[in-house]
Amino acid sequence: MGNPPDSTNPQKEAALLRLKELLSQGEMAARRGQRGEARRLFREALALDPTNEHAWLWLAYLAPSPRQSMAYLQEARAYHPRSERVRQAMAWAQERLAEAEAAEGAMPTTWREARQPARPPAGRPAPQARPLAQPEAPSRPAPARAMARPQATPAAAPQARATQQPRAPRRRRPSPWLVAGLALLGLGLLVAAVAYGLWAVQRPALPLGPLPTAWPLPTAAVDVGTLRDQANAAIAREDWQGVIPLLERMRAIAPDDEGVRQQLAIAHLRFGLQLVDQDRIDEAIAQYDAAIRLYANDMDLQTARRLAVGYRDGRKAVTEERWDDAIALLEPVYKVAPGFRDVGDLLYEACMRRAQALEEAQQLEAAREAYQQAALVQPDSQEAKAALDRIVAVLTPPTPTPTPPPSKRIEVDISEQRLRAYENDSLVFDWLCSTGIPSMPTRYGDFQILDKMPEAWSSAWSLRMPYWMGIYWAGASENGIHALPILRDGSTLWAGYLGSRVSFGCIVLDTANAATLYDWAEIGTPVKIVP
Structure with missing residues (x-):
């Protein structure tokens, strides 16, 4: 890719922004199948930066024929003779050109004969073939060549002198043989065009091969900018799962960028919170672990992981009726984040079941503490209130001493x-x-x-x-x-x-x-x- 414009010059900076916009729009148009529009955009990009390797490679990829692809790539090689991308693209184009020539060689004989120009009548010289049109690509100006001035041959000199004598013009009627010959020639050309069209429709299409984006990237700067734009768009949508791979690619390109590292840690944290809402706790913990690997001492990340692990293990303990373990795991989660999914319901169930087991075992003091714990979790529960009143009536005097207010x-x-x-x-x-x-x-x-x-x-x-x-x-x-x-x-x-x-x-x-x-x-x- 060519040298970027000087960012201190406003006009050059605007040109650089326009160039990046054209390259991005051209690539999007190509991926949508709008090949003509894509070629127009890449040619406009080359008008701003004729050395832009990315535009030359895309034009070669989008060219209507292998020969035009080679023409574009020769221009790219002239600007970037040591580019690995151009070298790979040339190999790809040469392979396509060889396949095209092989396909033309396999054309049916009748069609190949139809494509031959009509033979002129005997004694008349054959018309000179016109050169093939060059590909529609901007190129560097070629050096001007002087055109040779036509010289009269010696044998024609007497005739030239003879024609210098003035004489009256005479109208001549066209020969019937000439009219018939021209008609046959036109008919032959029409037949050849129809035959070639049928062959072009029925011949197998040549594979295009990999996109230019699959070839080695020219520089990292353009990719980082593109990735940053994509990441910002995903953040605006709160698509944290989509943000993470984009930021990881940016971090691979710029591993010392502290801002990228911080954004990646936040993306893992936010994605983990989304997974918690979806009850995908193990996946959320994996996201928190990834964030902690980036910021091991961050208090928010450590807390988020601790809550998820405590909730997961506590819920499993409730399922297995391990009430003491469930309370020990769920209570810290509830104290820090009482709205964490259904941690309140799980903790209440564990406290009530443990209190009932202790009451049956006549361990009334421990049962009272468990009932109190359940009542704190769900203050409106009549079941917990009635059980607590029953235990308190047995263990405490009728008029308990009031607790002094905090000082x-x-x-x-x-x-x-x-x-x-x-x-x-x-x-x-x-x-x-x-x-x-x-x-x-x-x-x-x-x-x-x-x-x-x-x-x-x-x-x-x-x-x-x-x-x-x-x-x-x-x-x-x-x-x-x-x-x-x-x-x-x-x-x-x-x-x-x-x-x-x-x-x-x-x-x-x-x-x-x-x-x-x-x-x-x-x-x-x-x-x-x-x-």
Whole structure:
């Protein structure tokens, strides 16, 4: 392929974009069977870049005859004498040309005779054959040749001098033999044309062979751009299964491209989530494993895999009536993602069955804990409530001691964009904050601090989040309270925007306030978020 235009020149950059568009449109037209349109597009591409190897090869492939294919490939070889693609294409065209010549040699005798030009009458010289038309292909300008000036022969000189004497013109009637000869000649040519048409229709078609795209690629740059366009289109359709092979091909071409690696990990994660929705858990785990091989320390990927494995193994334990194993496997999944398929129903069944077995064995304390666990999973279950009341009535006094309220709590008011912290019902902190944008809002409800990290990393947004305190899960990602996030270049995101809804769902504080709250709050501290 020719040298790309200088990207610093707007006109050349526009020409480069137009060239890529023509090549792409030409290839699509060829694959749809629109050969004429494809040839037009590739010729227009050559008008922009006469050295473009890709266009020459496609024109050779689409040429109406093997001889025209050879003509195009000779032009390509003139520009790219060392190209392996051109060498392979020449071998392909020569093979087609040989097959065409062999097919012509096998033509029936009557047809071959019909194709011969009509013989002229005796004593009349045969007409000179006209040269074959050259293929319709743009080519480099050939050097001009001077045409020889005709010279009169010596024998004709006296006659020429004799004709210099003026004489009156005389009209001559055409000879009847001449008229008859011309008629026979026209009839012969008509018969030859009809015979050749019948032979051309009935002769076997020559195979075209492999597409030019099956020949070695000229450069990786064009392929990466094409693959990136295809991947972006698949991402827009959320076709993650289709995105993955495209990104893998891009990664094979550019293994050091960090952006491709990150997009491939995200595609595996998103495809795994789709497979979970389709109850194809083992396939989802395989996708998570592929993503983890790309980013082994990513928290979201590890969590997604842990949830899928716990759900799969826990469901199997329920089927096999291994209630203790089922609870141990399903409870962590339910705590992190209570909406993960039917994990709530499975956990409830395991808790109830285990509690009933313990009650029958007169292990009432253990049975009460199991019934309580079932009631927490499904608070509206009358079966769990009745069983729990029955066990409690036996084990506890009529007036149990009330549980004291927690001494610390956090409240977030989204309408005011403020975070307030209380200790023993006394306000200790009242700060401006920022919650999620309308398209990714912060969830309302009662939560608690699940975990704390000095600094968390978001692979989806490429952000560092100091003084992280997670409060609830949104799918495979956790939302929480943290300081102003930090970009890769070290700059602070959303500085000066506190008090506005700017985050992706988290609650953002000024860095100093986030550090203070991080030291003050504990895991388990209640967090209430109100509209």
